[in-house]
Amino acid sequence: TAEGFHLRLLEHVRKTVKPGDASNMIATIDNYCYTVESGMNVGDVKGKILDDIVLETNPTTVLELGTFCGYSALRIARNLPENSRFFTVEFNPEHAAVAKEIIHTAGMDDKIQMLIGPSQEMIPQFKGMGVSHFDLVFVDHEKDLYKPDVILLEKEGLLKKGSVIVADNVVYPGSPDYIDYVRNNPKFKSTNYMSELEYHKDVVDAIEKSIYIG
Numbered sequence: 001t002a003e004g005f006h007l008r009l010l011e012h013v014r015k016t017v018k019p020g021d022a023s024n025m026i027a028t029i030d031n032y033c034y035t036v037e038s039g040m041n042v043g044d045v046k047g048k049i050l051d052d053i054v055l056e057t058n059p060t061t062v063l064e065l066g067t068f069c070g071y072s073a074l075r076i077a078r079n080l081p082e083n084s085r086f087f088t089v090e091f092n093p094e095h096a097a098v099a100k101e102i103i104h105t106a107g108m109d110d111k112i113q114m115l116i117g118p119s120q121e122m123i124p125q126f127k128g129m130g131v132s133h134f135d136l137v138f139v140d141h142e143k144d145l146y147k148p149d150v151i152l153l154e155k156e157g158l159l160k161k162g163s164v165i166v167a168d169n170v171v172y173p174g175s176p177d178y179i180d181y182v183r184n185n186p187k188f189k190s191t192n193y194m195s196e197l198e199y200h201k202d203v204v205d206a207i208e209k210s211i212y213i214g
C-alpha cells in the first residue's frame with residue numbers, strides 16, 4: 001500500500017544512490033517510482049515545468065509547503081543561486097525523517113532548511129526568522145490548504161510584487177477552491193501548465209503559476 005512508500009523508497013535509496021549527487025538522487029527516485037511503485041512526488045514531467053519556472057524566477061528566498069520525501073526540494077535547491085534561503089515545511093514527522101536523510105545523502109543540507117509542523121502554524125513564524133518575503137512558493141501539500149495558506153501568506157506580508165506561487169495538482173487530485181480564488185483575484189496573474197499526474201501518462205494534471213501583482 002502507499003502507506004509505507006516513504007520507508008520502501010528510503011531502503012531503495014540507501015542501496016543504490018551515489019552520495020553527494022542531487023541529480024542522481026532525483027533520477028533514482030523517478031526510476032523507483034516508474035519501475036517499482038509510484039509515490040506522490042511531483043515527478044520528472046511536472047518537475048521540468050517547476051525547474052523552468054524556478055530558473056526563470058531566479059528566486060533568493062523560497063518556501064515549499066509539503067516536503068514529503070524531499071524530491072521537489074532537491075529539484076528546487078539544485079536550481080537556486082548561491083546566497084538563497086530555501087525553507088520546506090512538512091507536517092508528517094515520518095515523511096520529514098525520510099526527507100532529511102534523502103536531502104543529506106544528496107549533499108544539499110546547507111541549501112535546504114526543513115521545518116516540521118502544520119503550515120498554518122509555520123507561516124506566521126517566518127517574519128520572526130528574518131524573512132521579509134518569498135520570491136517563490138511551491139504549494140504541494142494538503143489540497144484543501146492551498147487557498148487558506150496563500151491567503152495567510154499575503155496577510156503575513158510574505159508576498160511582494162512579483163512573488164511567484166507554483167501550485168501542483170490543480171487538476172488531480174485538484175484544488176478547485178484555490179483555482180477559483182487565484183484566477184478571479186485581480187492581485188494575481190495566473191498561467192496554467194497542462195501536464196500529467198506524476199508517473200501516470202494516462203492521467204491529466206496541471207501546474208498553476210500565479211504571479212502576485214499586489
Ligand SMILES: Nc1ncnc2c1ncn2CCCCCNC(=O)c1cc(-c2ccc(F)cc2)cc(O)c1O
Nearest residue numbers: 040065066067089090091117118119140141142169173
Ligand atoms: N506543511 C503541511 N501542512 C499541512 N499539511 C501538510 C503539510 N505537509 C504535508 N501535509 C499533509 C499532506 C501531504 C500530502 C499532500 N500531497 C498529496 O496529497 C498528493 C496526492 C497525489 C495523489 C496521487 C495519486 C492518487 F491516486 C491520489 C493522490 C499526488 C500529488 O502530487 C500530491 O501532492
Ligand SMILES: [Mg+2]
Nearest residue numbers: 042140168169
Ligand atoms: Mg503533488
